[in-house]
Amino acid sequence: MRRSAAALALDYDSSIEMSAAAALPNSQNPGIIHRMAPPTEVKAPGLVPDELKHEPRSKGIATARKKKPKELAVITECCTGCAGSPACVEYCPVEDCMFWVPDEDHPPFGRIQIDPLLCIGCKKCLSKGPNGCFLDGCPWDAIVMVETTEVEKEVGPMVY
Numbered sequence: 001m002r003r004s005a006a007a008l009a010l011d012y013d014s015s016i017e018m019s020a021a022a023a024l025p026n027s028q029n030p031g032i033i034h035r036m037a038p039p040t041e042v043k044a045p046g047l048v049p050d051e052l053k054h055e056p057r058s059k060g061i062a063t064a065r066k067k068k069p070k071e072l073a074v075i076t077e078c079c080t081g082c083a084g085s086p087a088c089v090e091y092c093p094v095e096d097c098m099f100w101v102p103d104e105d106h107p108p109f110g111r112i113q114i115d116p117l118l119c120i121g122c123k124k125c126l127s128k129g130p131n132g133c134f135l136d137g138c139p140w141d142a143i144v145m146v147e148t149t150e151v152e153k154e155v156g157p158m159v160y
């Protein structure tokens with residue numbers, strides 16, 4: 001079926017409008033934005049306020065964990081802080097889960113802490129390999145796995 005020139009012109013004008021609209025910055029193009037804008041990733045909030053977390057911090061997964069782990073990693077009194085160069089942090093795959101807490105009375109010393117709301121219980125920060133041999137993570141056995149229910153007795157119930 002042949003289409004009238006007017007109908008073709010209308011199609012042409014519409015396609016121009018669509019192209020022009022697609023080229024507009026997001027703020028001027030609200031109708032198309034919702035379909036084209038990439039999803040914004042929100043960083044999972046930790047239990048410890050961000051301003052109390054010093055570098056070095058662990059880097060990696062920034063989204064909230066999917067489910068509450070059965071066990072969480074906890075730093076013990078054995079943590080030496082590795083003289084300011086913590087060996088454990090680089091093994092943790094979760095953003096800001098492990099972080100440095102400076103010892104205000106004895107700079108530049110300090111120790112590493114773990115945010116219980118961000119830990120996924122993967123045990124990558126632990127040192128134990130088969131037969132107790134050292135593989136990676138903390139070489140000083142200063143990190144232990146503790147049942148999440150026990151941790152919650154200290155920090156309160158966690159939502160996820």
Ligand code: SF4
Nearest residue numbers: 092119120122123125
């Ligand atoms: S158990 Fe995994 S997520 Fe938790 S502190 Fe250790 S490396 Fe990080």
Ligand code: SF4
Nearest residue numbers: 079080082086088138
């Ligand atoms: S947990 Fe272990 S590796 Fe990490 S800073 Fe403390 S002593 Fe060093």
